[in-house]
């Protein structure tokens with residue numbers, strides 16, 4: 001995970017955010033981690049094909065909060081909704097030790 005340069009092992013089925021937070025890090029959020037605020041949005045800089053598919057709710061809220069073009073880039077995903085299905089590298093400013 002960048003820019004912190006940390007490596008996290010995510011259990012199957014766990015969201016990227018939960019995997020990172022369970023290791024003692026704070027991830028900026030603005031909702032109950034339910035895909036509404038989009039504050040948790042991250043950039044997938046490697047392994048974009050190894051994440052769970054975007055759901056309708058995530059898509060709707062990205063469009064509502066960040067505009068229709070936001071969902072054209074598969075690298076932009078919500079960390080509270082996205083599950084890794086293999087090795088990925090993500091970038092998110094504001095993630096820090098809790």
Ligand code: FES
Pocket residue numbers: 028029030031032033034035036037038039040041078079080081
């Ligand atoms: S924490 Fe609000 S959308 Fe992910």
